[in-house]
Amino acid sequence: MRRYTLIGPPDQAMNATAAALNPFDIPASQQLVDVLDQLDRVLIGKREQVTLALACLLGRGHLLIEDVPGVGKTTLAHALSATLGLDWTRVQFTSDLLPADVVGVSVLDTRDNRFQFREGPVFTPILLADEINRAPPRAQSALLEAMEERQVTVDGTTYPLDPGFFVIATQNPADQQGAYPLPQSQLDRFLVGIEIGYPDAASERALLEHGDTRRNATQLDSLLDEERLAQLRDACDAVYVSAPVLDYLQALIQATRAVGTGLSPRAGLSLVRLSRAYALIAQRDHVLPEDVRAVFPALAGHRLTGQVQSGQARAREILDQVAMP
Amino acid sequence: MSRVRGTWRRLFTRTDRNATDTPVDERTLFAMATVIFLVQFPHLFHLPIWVSLLGGGLVGLRLWHHHAPHHKSLALVLSPVTVTLIAATAAVLLRLDYGYAVGRDPCVALLFVLVAAKFSEIRRASDATVLLCLSAFLLLTQYFYSQTILTALITLPEIVAMAFAMAVVRDPHNPATNAQQLRLVGKLLIQGLPLAAVLFVLFPRLPGPLWSLPEDALARTGLSDSMSPGSIGSLSKSNEVAFRVEFDGPPPPPHARYWRGPVLTEFDGRNWTVSEQNTAATPWHPPDAKVYDYTVMLQPHRLRWLFALDSAASLPRADQGANTDTPILGQLMADRQLIANAPVTSVLRYRQSSVLSNAMMPAHAPRASTLQLPGKNPKAIAFAEDLREQSTSDLDYAQRVLRHFNRDTFRYTLQPQLLGDAPVDEFLFDSKAGFCEHYSAAFVVMMRAADIPARVVTGYLGGEMNGDYMIVRQADAHAWAEAFIDGVWRRFDPTGQVAPSRVEQGLSAALPTESAVPSFARMDAGWLRSARLRWDALNHQWQRLVVDFDNDSQKSLWERLGLINPSLVHIVVLAMALSLAWGLFLFGMPSLNRSGLSRDEALWHRLCRLLSLNGFPRVPGESAAEYLQRVSGEWPRQRARLRMLSHDFTTLRFRRTDDTQAQRTRARIQRELLTLALGIRVNRWQRTRRPVANAEHA
Known part of the structure; x- marks a missing residue:
């Protein structure tokens, strides 16, 4: 069995500690590596992005993908849902989308003269919100509220969403004509913002050779189920964050505030959560500064400038300025 | 203990040379006036009234001059020439007033006048420094008059005021408020107290008369000859x-x-x-x-x-x-x-x-x-001889005389009437009222009259x-x-x-x-009485422990410490050790952990310092593991050690470890660091020696 790690070979002592601490044993954590490997086969050459997306899912956050069409955003959503054994729904956000189109609507049942709630597309484990910046703010905020609260309220009645509710939203940075860019406060609801980008030459060559991967994506084996995912999410919280790493996290957040609007304390907490998830994927029971460094641009990018691309560049500058522990 | 925050310009580095040559500003002036007033005050009780008025007046005039700088006549009075004349005149007057020139009282009075005169013509910050020295001396002269605990307490505010003035003179434009400066000065003084105590106890005392006061310094109360x-x-x-x-x-x-x-x-x-x-x-x-x-x-x-x-x-x-x-x-x-x-x-x-x-x-x-009697008290002598004849023995006679005092209408009083040329006669037969000296004198006269x-x-x-x-x-x-x-x-x-x-x-x-x-x-x-008794007890202890702490007390202290006749070197070493200990207590161990880092972080920083000393500085944005990996690539000889250090440091710094494991790892790291440091030092030494050796060959 191939073992993949991001940082270096895990040693025996660490594995023993991890086994003692986590509610799952190390072979089970190996499942995450298998998940990654499978996703990697679908989305060729995008290991970093796929890892971040998985970390985002484990960290109970939502994912914002900013990229031009055709680079595999939908494929990623497909592959994630299939691999994790979850259902998914897709909503194409357009300029005439109404909140009811997202959360659902109450309709009058003529047989017993009562209003009956028809669940909207948000009642799903994974929601792919395509071109979220095309919808007017009303529809956007309906979704964003659902993301934050993991529940929707229609006509005074509150309906809980799926406990693992996970949104993958996409937006097209190149085409801002007639778009409603997400405000800063709502961008903060997305734990991770990534670009997928074009594949490199070798990957693209392989892609061309093996044909459309989206069809492959629907035929993937499901490696996890909902229960297992919940366990892994709990395991994230048990990952140890040492004092020097916390100092580093704080220094990074502090550094973002030097120019313009920096990261909020809520973003700081998100950074801890994301680093833990990332460390767990790397099969470690503790966070290394390298984990923080790896997730920081994805976390900070869209929050700093409102755009993933420019924000991540800014975040990398900050990484170069702050000394690692 | 916290560090003193810097509102204090360093005493020994005169960075601002101009500060002493600038005209004195208001803050310095009032700080100095406070010092002068406080130092003058205790002297007012023993100085002649005209000296007190002159001293106080000069200070007042200077402050008035500050208030009204264009007042021509005031400027004239306070010009250096006039002030010098005033001081000279005062010196002559003091000689006339006291009747002698060299002695405690006239000299202290002269110093009093001189301090006030110096203040009255203060122009520049350098004058203030001189004045501070003078007032320090005037402060000390209080102890010529009294060395009680009260005197010591009185000098405390004076010392604080002087320290404050010193801070102001050094750095008049410091933006710190007076309260902040005072707090700083107070803190510095309190920190200095233990050092003063060490010096008080350990500084060699000069025995004998060098410290004794001039003749006129001692009040004359008590029994005479x-x-x-x-x-x-x-x-x-x-x-x-x-x-x-x-x-x-x-x-x-x-x-x-x-x-x-x-x-x-x-x-x-x-x-x-x-x-x-x-x-x-x-x-x-x-x-x-x-x-x-x-x-x-x-x-x-x-x-x-x-x-x-x-x-x-x-x-x-x-x-x-x-x-x-x-x-x-x-x-x-x-x-x-x-x-x-x-x-x-x-x-x-x-x-x-x-x-x-x-x-x-x-x-x-x-x-x-x-037995000698001048014969001026005839009645007493006659009475005595008469009484002696009635007595059987000398002892009986003495008892009879005592009985006479007892039985007759003698009174005991502090305010007897004044007696003339034959005081014993007048006392025995007329006034019959007196104090102990009257009774004892009369008794002795009567004894002598009876040839006893x-x-x-x-x-x-x-x-x-x-x-x-x-x-x-x-x-x-x-x-x-x-x-x-x-x-x-x-x-x-x-x-x-x-x-x-x-x-x-x-x-x-x-x-x-x-x-x-x-x-x-x-x-x-x-x-009131019990309070005064307590006060006396306090003064008694003060006298015993502080004022009387002399050469001999010091010697017995040394003996109690097990040092018989310590040399000056011993004393200096002991004093310095105690001062150093106090300094360390105040400012912490300077070389050991000044960064405020935890122990493990300090170890890591030590490794980074060592490596950058050897030409491998850390690159920004490089993680600890990457750094050590890079160095071990560039420095293959240490690869094994660096890899091990990398692993140990990761364990120590980022992993959840129990205490025993952390301790073991820490010990291993310390050992490895020591070896590495030694190797690096040797390397550097060899590198610096090689060119020299080459030069010799050439």
């Missing part, structure tokens, strides 16, 4: 402490506390004086008598009397703890009075032993002077216990008589016949209504 009617009575009005006594055992009962002082033999009909012909004697006491051992702290009285309880059984010795072989401070005379080797000009502490006895063996036969050798003894009777020590005051001054009967000198206290309570309970009991008795001698003054 002569006695005339009224002299002791006037002494009884004084509350001053004559001496304090610490008994080794229980003190003698009040009626036996006769403190023997000058013995007066010569009589000219009115005045009693000490005999010129006196010889030394050796102390002696009956072997079965109870011996009282005690320590006397005698206030300076500028004469050579020492006081001992009743009959001295030893020679006075310096008090140096358990050491018995200490210098002898005086000698015992044939008339059993103690004479010091030198006038007592500072508080003198001596050990003494005594026995209680009202009959003393003579050292030699009574001299003729103990007799003499007047002055001293103190009584003493009040205050905690574990006894206070004897000037108010306890007393005079009694001794007569040579049956081969021994017997003590007779005729006052006791008239006012027995004087002997038993003290002056105030004997004179309940007379207002002239010092309020302090009264028993019933209540809380």
